[in-house]
Structures are given as structure tokens and as C-alpha cells.
Amino acid sequence: MATPSPPQRQQEEKQSVSLSKKKNQKRKRTKHDPELERLDSLPWNSSLPNEEEDDTFSLFIGSGELDGGFLSLEEIDESDYGLDVPGAKKKISNKNSKLKKQKLEEVTEGSCEDAEAEPEPAEGMAEEKNVKAKKKKKNSKKKKAKAVQQEDESATVIDSKDDEKEQMLYEDEAEAYAEFYAWNELRLHPLLMKSISRLGFKEPTPIQRTCIPAAAHQGKDVIGAAETGSGKTLAFGLPIFQRLLEEREKAANMLEEKGEEAGKYAPKGVLRALLITPTRELTLQVTDHLKEFAKDINVRVVPIVGGMSAEKQERLLKTRPEVIVGTPGRLWELMSGGEKHLVELHSLSFFVLDEADRMVEAGHFRELQSIIEMLPMTSGTTDGQSQNTQNCVTVSSLSRKKRQTFVFSATLALSADFRKKLKRGSLKSKQSTDGLNSIEILSERAGMKPNAAIVDLTNASILAKNLEESFIECREEDKDVYLYYILSIHGEGRTIVFCTSIAALRHISSILRILGVNVSTLHAQMQQRARLKAIDRFRANEHGILVATDVAARGLDIPGVRTVVHYQLPHSAEVYVHRSGRTARASSDGCSIALISPNDSAKFASLCKSFAKESIKHFPLESSYMPEVMKRLSLARQIDKISRKDSQERANKSWLERSAESLELVVENYDSEEERVKNFKQKKASSNHLKKLQQELNGLLSRPLRPKTFSHRYPTAAGVTHLIQHQFEELAKQNGDDNLVLGENKRRKMVVIGQDCVEPLQALRSAGHEVHMDVKERVEKRRNAESLRRKRKEEKKRLRDQRRKQKKQSQGRE
Ligand SMILES: Nc1ncnc2c1ncn2[C@@H]1O[C@H](COP(=O)(O)OP(=O)(O)OP(=O)(O)O)[C@@H](O)[C@H]1O
Numbered sequence: 001m002a003t004p005s006p007p008q009r010q011q012e013e014k015q016s017v018s019l020s021k022k023k024n025q026k027r028k029r030t031k032h033d034p035e036l037e038r039l040d041s042l043p044w045n046s047s048l049p050n051e052e053e054d055d056t057f058s059l060f061i062g063s064g065e066l067d068g069g070f071l072s073l074e075e076i077d078e079s080d081y082g083l084d085v086p087g088a089k090k091k092i093s094n095k096n097s098k099l100k101k102q103k104l105e106e107v108t109e110g111s112c113e114d115a116e117a118e119p120e121p122a123e124g125m126a127e128e129k130n131v132k133a134k135k136k137k138k139n140s141k142k143k144k145a146k147a148v149q150q151e152d153e154s155a156t157v158i159d160s161k162d163d164e165k166e167q168m169l170y171e172d173e174a175e176a177y178a179e180f181y182a183w184n185e186l187r188l189h190p191l192l193m194k195s196i197s198r199l200g201f202k203e204p205t206p207i208q209r210t211c212i213p214a215a216a217h218q219g220k221d222v223i224g225a226a227e228t229g230s231g232k233t234l235a236f237g238l239p240i241f242q243r244l245l246e247e248r249e250k251a252a253n254m255l256e257e258k259g260e261e262a263g264k265y266a267p268k269g270v271l272r273a274l275l276i277t278p279t280r281e282l283t284l285q286v287t288d289h290l291k292e293f294a295k296d297i298n299v300r301v302v303p304i305v306g307g308m309s310a311e312k313q314e315r316l317l318k319t320r321p322e323v324i325v326g327t328p329g330r331l332w333e334l335m336s337g338g339e340k341h342l343v344e345l346h347s348l349s350f351f352v353l354d355e356a357d358r359m360v361e362a363g364h365f366r367e368l369q370s371i372i373e374m375l376p377m378t379s380g381t382t383d384g385q386s387q388n389t390q391n392c393v394t395v396s397s398l399s400r401k402k403r404q405t406f407v408f409s410a411t412l413a414l415s416a417d418f419r420k421k422l423k424r425g426s427l428k429s430k431q432s433t434d435g436l437n438s439i440e441i442l443s444e445r446a447g448m449k450p451n452a453a454i455v456d457l458t459n460a461s462i463l464a465k466n467l468e469e470s471f472i473e474c475r476e477e478d479k480d481v482y483l484y485y486i487l488s489i490h491g492e493g494r495t496i497v498f499c500t501s502i503a504a505l506r507h508i509s510s511i512l513r514i515l516g517v518n519v520s521t522l523h524a525q526m527q528q529r530a531r532l533k534a535i536d537r538f539r540a541n542e543h544g545i546l547v548a549t550d551v552a553a554r555g556l557d558i559p560g561v562r563t564v565v566h567y568q569l570p571h572s573a574e575v576y577v578h579r580s581g582r583t584a585r586a587s588s589d590g591c592s593i594a595l596i597s598p599n600d601s602a603k604f605a606s607l608c609k610s611f612a613k614e615s616i617k618h619f620p621l622e623s624s625y626m627p628e629v630m631k632r633l634s635l636a637r638q639i640d641k642i643s644r645k646d647s648q649e650r651a652n653k654s655w656l657e658r659s660a661e662s663l664e665l666v667v668e669n670y671d672s673e674e675e676r677v678k679n680f681k682q683k684k685a686s687s688n689h690l691k692k693l694q695q696e697l698n699g700l701l702s703r704p705l706r707p708k709t710f711s712h713r714y715p716t717a718a719g720v721t722h723l724i725q726h727q728f729e730e731l732a733k734q735n736g737d738d739n740l741v742l743g744e745n746k747r748r749k750m751v752v753i754g755q756d757c758v759e760p761l762q763a764l765r766s767a768g769h770e771v772h773m774d775v776k777e778r779v780e781k782r783r784n785a786e787s788l789r790r791k792r793k794e795e796k797k798r799l800r801d802q803r804r805k806q807k808k809q810s811q812g813r814e
Pocket of ligand 1: 228
């Protein structure tokens with residue numbers, strides 16, 4: 001969203017000044033601070049209907065009392081939320097001076113009273129006594145006045161010291177708040193601002209800046225699309241919390257005015273927001289992210305996912321959370337089973353579909369449709385139902401607001417006339433369940449209004465702007481070699497390696513483990529607990545490696561992922577975007593490396609074309625490392641093959657034994673003595689061979705990977721740190737000097753060992769070179785190669801047949 005224009009801002013400031021008049025009267029500051037004034041002048045009448053909007057949003061249908069529903073700045077005191085907004089401190093200091101003044105007055109009055117209370121003296125002595133008394137009175141008055149003056153002076157000294165301290169604090173805080181001023185235009189509740197400052201989010205991301213005003217202040221439905229890692233969770237999360245807070249405050253204020261107990265009427269214990277995400281991991285991640293905010297505002301956010309134990313689920317639902325984040329399968333299972341908290345949806349104010357397209361893709365359309373069918377109509381009132389609800393007498397009035405629907409994704413394509421279709425309601429009648437239309441249908445059925453804000457911040461390439469893409473061309477069977485190269489030479493930071501098949505994942509994770517690379521794995525066939533453990537392990541290691549299938553492609557938000565390797569290309573461009581989006585998240589950068597075999601070439605070129613990329617960088621490789629990398633890989637593959645064979649045999653044997661046992665059969669060994677001896681010898685030989693291979697590999701692994709030779713002709717910066725570069729120069733200089741001294745012509749060999757790791761991104765930036773991606777050319781090449789292969793095959797077949805024919809003929813003659 002664009003920042004307000006100066007006249008608009010002036011008007012807003014004027015408005016807020018008048019609104020916060022009462023507060024400003026109390027806050028007399030000693031020093032004029034424009035920054036603080038700006039903070040105080042935050043307009044808070046956010047919900048006032050915008051006259052320019054044709055479809056204005058009224059929050060409370062029915063009782064006009066709560067129309068608008070948002071609070072003015074006057075109604076919210078930051079100090080009530082532990083937000084020590086500097087101005088508040090001045091109040092205390094003013095209070096102190098008032099107390100002092102009062103004390104002084106009391107003392108002065110008290111001295112007069114004392115004098116008046118003295119008994120009346122006799123006539124004769126009276127005059128003298130009177131004079132004495134007057135003197136005494138004068139003295140005591142003087143003394144007391146002096147004491148008060150002293151007290152006052154010391155109080156003033158303390159006070160001025162306090163003032164100084166307060167002033168310093170005030171300035172510090174102003175400075176601290178100044179860091180978060182970019183959020184002001186979003187007019188968020190002070191408690192949310194407190195969480196934002198705690199998390200250190202200096203400014204809203206573009207999707208947040210655009211969606212929050214529409215969703216939180218104009219009450220609109222939102223369809224949001226922005227690059228991966230762009231902060232979409234808060235783009236829908238903050239408007240939810242904002243509205244819950246505003247309602248809570250508004251209800252409390254209204255009921256306090258009526259002299260009733262506010263707490264009794266707070267709409268607690270009913271479901272207010274239902275968020276659906278495609279995977280368990282994403283659900284847990286979104287829950288954790290939202291909880292960071294929820295804990296400051298006392299809102300319960302609970303995850304509901306498959307794989308969670310029934311007891312835990314029951315325990316969580318018993319707390320009657322206001323916000324539930326869940327996966328479609330488990331949510332529908334519970335809803336269709338009549339789970340009380342999940343079917344009492346009369347107060348539901350938010351329905352969110354996160355990564356909507358993925359849910360449809362993953363075959364959750366029907367479950368989503370069923371869940372949506374259970375939601376109450378957005379336009380109707382729900383009095384009847386809500387009156388019955390315990391502990392929320394006023395929920396009926398509060399929940400009469402329209403429900404808001406948010407649909408978010410990183411890649412969300414809508415048909416050009418989607419808004420028109422919404423207006424016409426023509427989507428309702430369609431029964432189509434195919435990908436793209438399904439999202440439109442779901443959005444419409446969930447009650448998406450025609451005036452929904454459609455925020456599409458995806459650029460032509462959809463990929464994160466801080467992402468550097470690259471590729472390595474290699475043979476299919478050498479992919480593991482290059483993967484090992486990347487991980488060992490450029491192993492800095494977290495890396496995610498994506499595979500399309502579980503078989504490939506198993507193969508490379510096994511090879512890497514044999515090579516001593518500590519990897520975590522994540523795929524859909526793993527148990528939920530194991531999946532979460534793998535993510536935790538990966539998260540805990542600064543240089544962790546996660547080998548995953550596309551189950552981890554979407555939404556997984558792990559900071560510090562520096563590199564994404566596409567070991568196998570995904571089936572669609574969208575999945576490629578999501579995979580690559582695990583790095584270069586928020587404001588950080590990162591790189592992706594695709595391993596491209598000749599078979600992948602055309603697919604990769606068309607992938608680049610779909611992102612409007614004409615060229616892409618070749619990932620720089622230092623070929624001198626390859627011989628040793630190859631050697632290690634060859635040993636690892638042999639070890640893997642033998643171990644696999646052994647474990648397969650063991651598994652088969654135990655399966656046979658288990659099956660026989662279950663059938664109460666005795667398995668007899670019919671092998672002859674000779675065969676048994678032969679088997680034994682074979683096993684022994686294989687185990688000795690395995691030991692030997694392992695020893696050899698261990699020998700190689702015990703020393704750092706080193707290049708075969710150092711080429712003086714091609715010193716490259718790729719993978720070479722400044723330190724190493726410096727060492728090279730020093731060595732070269734020394735070498736030259738020695739040669740001069742010794743007068744030798746013979747070159748001395750330089751061997752680089754213990755190469756410091758550099759990040760792939762660094763290597764790519766310093767030595768990657770652009771390669772033009774011509775789809776046509778690549779497709780043509782592939783076609784030619786295929787036709788050549790076909791021709792060769794046909795030729796072979798023809799020759800074979802010919803030989804056979806000749807053979808038959810000659811046999812016939814004989
Ligand atoms: N305003 C902000 N400033 C800095 N960091 C932020 C901000 N908002 C969110 N983040 C952080 O950015 C990261 C990515 O946010 P989030 O997971 O919401 O992205 P996303 O757009 O949903 O990504 P994806 O499409 O991959 O699911 C999170 O770690 C989050 O804490």
C-alpha cells in the first residue's frame with residue numbers, strides 16, 4: 001500500500017489530535033518530541049466507513065451501537081498494555097509534583113491550626129504572652145516553612161534527577177519505537193505493536209502492507225498471492241487478532257458504560273477463526289507463528305492435525321480456543337463426527353485457506369467443500385444459535401459481523417473474470433473440480449464477497465527476488481557426485497535437497513551417510529513424530545542438510561536455509577517455485593542449484609521460460625576436486641550396494657521366518673553341506689570386501705577433500721576464500737623467489753588442503769556465468785538425440801532380425 005499523501009496524513013493527524021485531546025491534556029511533556037507526537041497521533045478510528053468505498057463494511061449488523069467496531073485512540077491507553085509509551089511517564093512526574101504541592105499546603109494549614117488550638121492566656125500576662133506566642137508562632141511558622149522549603153528543595157533536586165532519568169528513558173524509548181514507525185500506517189492495536197517490536201520486525205512486508213488495511217480496517221475478504229517467505233502468515237494473522245482485540249475492547253467499554261461486568265460478556269470460548277493449511281508441518285508452523293502474537297493478547301491458538309493423539313486433541317479442544325489451525329482431513333473427520341467446539345460455528349469470523357491451490361492439488365477439494373458447507377451463511381444472522389451458547393451472552397451481537405474469508409498462496413492464478421463471476425454468483429452452479437477453478441469455487445462457496453481485495457504481488461518470475469538460481473549439467477548417474485561436491489565444498493549454512501521420488505531420496509541419503517554427511521530426511525511415508533523430529537534436527541543445526549520430497553516444498557519456514565538443491569526436477573513449475581522458496585525468505589538471500597541430466601534439459605528450459613528467464617547461471621565447479629570426489633563416491637556406492645544386499649537378505653529371511661511362525665510351520669534348511677560352506681565363504685568374502693572398502697573410504701574421509709593438482713593457468717575464485725586466495729598469492733610469490741634464488745626452472749607443486757567452505761551463493765556470485773536458455777534449441781537437441789537413439793535401436797533390431805533369418809535359412813538348408 002502506498003503511504004498516505006501529505007494532506008491525507010495532515011487530516012489524519014488533525015483528527016487524531018482532537019480524538020486524543022483528553023489524553024494530551026494529562027500528558028504535559030517538558031520537552032517537545034515530534035517523533036512521540038507522531039506516535040501519539042496515530043489515527044485509531046480505522047474502521048470508520050470509507051465513503052469512497054461502494055461496498056462499505058459494517059461490522060455489526062443490527063445494533064447500530066457497535067457499528068464500526070474499531071476503537072478510537074482515546075479508548076485505548078498504551079500504558080494499560082505494558083507499552084510504556086514515554087508520555088505516560090510524565091504523568092507520574094506530574095502526579096509527584098501535585099503531591100508535593102498538596103503536602104506543602106497541608107503543612108502550612110496545619111501550622112495555622114496548631115497556633116489556633118493553643119489555650120487563651122490570662123489578661124496581665126496576656127500581652128507579653130501574646131507577643132511571645134506571636135514570636136513563637138512566627139518562629140515555628142518560619143521553621144516549618146524552612147523545613148518545607150528544604151524538603152521542597154531536596155524534592156526538587158530528586159525530582160529534577162528523576163526528570164532527567166525519565167527524559168533519558170523517554171528518549172531511548174522514542175528511539176526504540178522510531179525503529180517500528182513503518183508499521184504506523186497499518187494502525188495496529190498497541191498489543192500487536194508490542195509483539196512486533198519484541199520480534200524485531202522493523203517494517204511490514206509488501207503483502208502485509210497491502211493486505212492488513214483491506215482486511216483489518218475495511219473488513220474486506222482477501223485473495224493474496226506473493227512470493228514465498230514474504231510474510232503471508234501475518235498478512236492474514238494480524239487482521240484476525242486486530243479484530244478480536246477491538247471487539248473485546250469495544251464490548252468491555254460498552255458494558256462498563258452500562259455498569260455491567262465486562263468480563264462476563266467477553267466472547268470467549270467460541271471458535272472465531274478457522275485456518276486450513278495443506279500439511280501437518282505447515283499447520284504447526286503457522287500455529288507457532290501466530291502464538292508469538294497470541295500470547296500477548298490472551299488468545300488461544302491450537303493446531304489440529306492428523307497423527308495427533310486423540311487425548312491430546314481432546315485436551316486442546318477442551319480449552320475452547322478462539323483460533324484453530326488445521327489440516328483438511330483431520331478437521332473434516334472431527335467436524336463430521338460432531339466435535340462440539342468445531343461445529344459451533346455461529347461466531348466464526350474468519351475462514352482462511354492457506355496454500356489453497358496445494359490443498360486442491362493434494363485431493364482435499366471434497367473435504368474442503370464439506371467443511372465449507374458446514375459454515376453458517378455469511379450474510380445471515382445467527383441469533384438463535386448463539387443465544388444458547390454458554391458464557392457468551394453478547395456473542396450474538398458481536399458475532400453478527402460478516403465473516404471474512406482469506407485465501408492465500410505463493411502461486412495463485414485466478415481467471416480474468418473471477419470478480420465478475422463472484423458478483424454473478426455463477427461459480428456456485430459449477431461442479432468443476434479441476435485445479436484452478438476449484439479455488440475460485442471454494443472461495444465463492446466460503447462466502448467470498450465480490451468486493452474482495454485481490455492482492456497479487458507475484459512478479460513475472462514469481463520467484464523470490466533475493467534468490468539466485470543456477471544449474472549443473474551432469475549425467476543422471478552422476479547427480480550424487482555433484483551433490484556431494486556441493487555439500488562438501490560449499491557446505492556453509494542450511495541446505496535442503498529436493499527429490500521427486502522417495503526411492504531417490506533413500507538412495508542419496510544412504511550414500512551421504514556412508515560419506516559421513518549428517519543428513520535428515522523428510523517424506524510423506526514417515527510417521528508424523530519422525531517428520532517433526534527431522535525438522536527439529538534440521539532446525540537445530542546451523543549447517544544442517546535436509547533431504548526431502550515435495551512434502552517440504554511449501555510453507556516450511558526455517559531460517560538460515562541458504563541453499564536449495566533440486567536433485568530431481570519437480571513435476572510442475574509451481575512446485576519448483578515453492579521448493580526454491582525455502583531459501584531467500586523475508587529479507588535474506590539464498591541460492592538454488594538444479595542438477596540437470598540430458599533428460600531434464602528440455603523440461604528445465606521450459607521451466608525457465610515459464611518464469612520469463614532467458615538465461616540462468618552455470619554453478620561454478622572446481623574440476624580439480626572431482627577425481628577425489630569421484631573416488632569417494634565410487635567407494636560409497638559399492639558399500640551401499642553390499643549393505644543393501646545384506647539387509648535385503650536379512651529382511652527376506654526374517655519375513656520367511658515370521659510368516660512360517662505365524663503359520664506354525666518349521667522352516668527346514670534343504671541346502672547341502674557343500675552349498676552351506678559355499679554360502680558361508682561368500683558371505684565372509686563379501687564382509688571382508690566391505691571392511692576393506694570402508695577402511696579405504698575412512699582413510700579418504702579422515703583428511704580434507706583436496707584438489708588433484710593446482711592449476712596455475714586457471715586459478716579460479718570459485719570456492720576459494722579470501723584467506724586461501726591470499727595464501728595462494730603468498731605461495732606463488734615464495735615460489736617465484738625460490739626459483740630465482742635456486743635458479744631452477746622446475747615448477748613446484750602447490751597442494752591445497754583444508755579448503756575453507758564458502759556458501760554456494762558466494763561461489764555463484766563470484767564465478768557463476770550466465771547461460772542462455774533457448775527452449776527451442778534444447779527441445780530440438782533433445783528431439784535429435786531421441787531420433788538418433790531410435791534410429792540406432794531400429795538399425796540394431798534390423799541387423800538382429802537379419803542375422804536370425806540367415807541362421808534359420810542356413811539351418812533349413814542343412
Ligand atoms: N514484517 C516482517 N519483517 C521481518 N520478518 C518477517 C515479517 N513478517 C514475517 N516475517 C518472517 O518472515 C518469515 C516468512 O514468513 P511466512 O512464513 O509468513 O512467509 P510466507 O509468505 O507464508 O511463505 P510461504 O509462501 O513459503 O509459506 C517468517 O520467519 C516470519 O517470521
